[in-house]
Amino acid sequence: MKRVGATIRISSWPSNLLLLLCLAAPTLAATGIDRIQEHNLQLLSEQLNRGWRAFCDAPVDEGVMCLFEGISPSDARLHVMTITNQSVELPIKSIPELRDFDIDPLRKTLLYVNAFHSADSIFSVQEHLTLLRTTRRDLNIIVVDFASNVAQLYYAVRHHLSVHGYSIYKLLSALTDAGIEAGDITLAGHSVGANIAALGADLFSKSSRRLVGQLIAIDPATMCRTTDILVRQSVAARVVVVHGEGDVFGVRVPLGHVDIYPNGIGYFPRKKLQPGCETKICSHMYPFVLFMEALIEGVMIPATKCESWAKFRQGDCSYQNTLNIGLIYPPDAKGLYFCMTQSNPPFTYMEHGLRYKAKRPEPSNSLAEQPARD
Template sequence: MVLLGFIWAIWSGLQVTFLALRGQVNPATSIFFVPDSDGWVYYPAVMDDPSMDLRPSLTRRNIRFFLWTRQNAHVARELFVDESRLLQLSTYSPARYTKILFHGFTNDVVSEFVIQTRNAYLSVGDYNVIGVDWSELARAPFYNSAATNTRDVGKAAAALVDFLVNEGTPISYIHLLGFSLGAHAAGWAGASVKVGTLPRITAFDPAYPGFDGPNARRRLAKSDAKFVDVIHTNARVGLSNAVGIETPLGHADFYPNGGSRMPGCIGFSFQTNKCSHVRSRQYFVESIVQPYAFAAVPCSSYKEFMKGSCGNCGTNSTTKCVYMGEYLTTSASGLYFLRTRSFRPYSLD
C-alpha cells in the first residue's frame, strides 16, 4: 500500500504539472501533499485560486446519504431528504441514536473512517449510522475547492437533520462526527440546522490548510453545537507541514501525546503526518468499544502535563480527569492531555 501511495503521488503530481503547462493551474500555485482518510495514499493538493470555479455543479447526486443499522450492517440503504415513504421503508428508526459521519478529502463512504466507525458502533448497540458521501466534491487535486465545498455539504446534511427531526427523531439523539475536512463540513451542518441546536459534534484532527488566516471563519466552531469535542493528532505547530489545526476549536480539545506527532508514526515527514492524522479517528473507534479508555488530564499545556504539574488520573487522584472519545461527559471544558501506546490497543488504561 505504501508503494501504491508513492506511485499514485508521482502520477498525480505529473497530472498537476500537465495542468500547469496548459495554463489551468498557475505554476506558482501552492501544491502540497495530504493523505486520504485511510492514510494509505498521498494526493497532491492544489491550493487553487479561490476565484477559479473548479467545483462540480452541485446536484442532488453530489451529496448522498447512506444508512446502516444492525438490520443492514453491511449493505447500505440510501436515504433522501423529504422522502418520508422511503425513510419508513428503510431500517431507520427514530427511536435509535443516530450517528452521522463525514469523510475527508478524496474519500467516500467506504473509506476506513466510515466503515470502522460504523462497525464499532453496531458492535455495541443498534444505532442508525449514516455516512455522508460527498466524494464528488472532495476529489484531488483541487483541495481549496474541496475545502470550499464543505459549506454546501454541511448545508445538505443540515437539511437531512431537519427532515429526520420532522419525521420524529429527537434532535438530542443526533451526533455528528467528521474527520479532517469532514470536521468542518460537520460544523457547517450544525450551524445550518433549522429545527434546533445539535447536542454534539465530534471532530477528528480538523484540517488546517484552507482554514487559516481570513478563512478561519469557515472553521468548525464551538457555536455549531451544544457540545463540540475535538481530538488533535497532527496539529501544525510553527513551520511544520502537518495538516491539522493546533488552535482549540471546541468546548473540550484533546491533545494526545502533545497533539502533533503520534508514537509509532515514523519515517519521512509526510509518512509521519499521514499516520498521526488518522490516529485521531483510530483512538475514537477504540473508545467506542472500550468505555474507560483514554483518561485525560485537564492542563494548560503538554509541557506542564509531562512535568506532572496538573496531576494524574490514578485511583486516589483528585484531578478531574475525563475519558476522551465516545463516552466523554459533556461537562468537559478546556484543554486535555494524555499519552497513548504506539500500537493497538492504543489506550494505556
C-alpha cells in the same frame, strides 16, 4: 486541449460545448484523457503530503476532472442500516427516505461525515466506518461519504464545502422531522469532514433555533482558507475536538468546549509525530483511529484535564477530572485534556496513560509499519 498539468477554465465555455465535451468523453478517453486524469490524481496525492495549501493549489486539469464520476456533490453517498441488519448505500438525494430505514427515536444518533480517503489497509478509513455501522447497533448510525476518492476530496475542499454543509443541514432536518431529538444527535467528522459537520450544525441551529447535542471534531483540517475552519463552540451544545497533528493538516489551537491532545501532539510545537508515525499525514489520521477503537472495540482511552502540556509532563493536573475519548463526556467537562497512547492497537495505556513518561516500550506492528496512506 492544454498540456498535462495546465488548468482549463470552463466557467466561460458555452453550455452546448460543455455538453458535447462530456458526451464525447469515451472517445476522448482513448486519446489521452485517462492519462491526464491519472496525472491529476498523482499530482494531488503528492501535494497532499505537503499540506492543504499545496493540495488546494495543485495545478490540475480541472476540465478533465469534471469528466469523471465523483466530482459533483450529488455523487456523495449515504450509508444506513435496514431493520434486517443490512448496510445500504444510498445517493445523497435519498435524504427524505431516511425514515424508511432503521432509525429509532429511542436510540442516540451518530451522524458521521467522512471527507477523507485512505488506501485499503487495516487502518483504512472506509473499513473502520464499515465496522462502525455494523457493530454499534445500539445507535442510529448514518455515514455520509463525501470522499470516495482523492479527486472528489479535492473538489469538496475547493468548490463544494458550502454545498456539503447544506446537505448535512438537510440530513439533520430530516432526522428531527422523523422524531429524533436534536439533543440526542452527535455529529462527528475527521479532517475536512469536521468542518463540513460544523457548517451543517451551524446552518441547522440558525434555521431551527435548536442545537445538536454534540459535535466531535477529529483533528479539523486547516483547509485552503482560514475562513473555512468552521469548528467553534457555538455550533453545538457540546463541541469536543480530538487533535492529532496540528502543524500542516490539523488545527493547533483549541476550538471546542473540550480539546483533547493525545501525546501533546498539536499542542506542543516541538512534538510533531504521533506514536508509530513517520509522516504528518499519519499523525493527522491517528486520532481518527483512536476514536474508532473507542467506538468499535469499546476500549477506554482516558485523558485528564491539565492547564498545559508542560503541567501534564510535570504531573501537575486535576486527576479527579478525567474523561474517555468516545461519544459520552461528563456534563461539566471543559478545557484542555491530555493523555499518553501507544503506536498500535490497543492504543490505550488505560489509567497509566494519564501520566507522562518520556519513554515507554514500543510494541511491534506500529502505524509506521502499515501500508502508506493517501
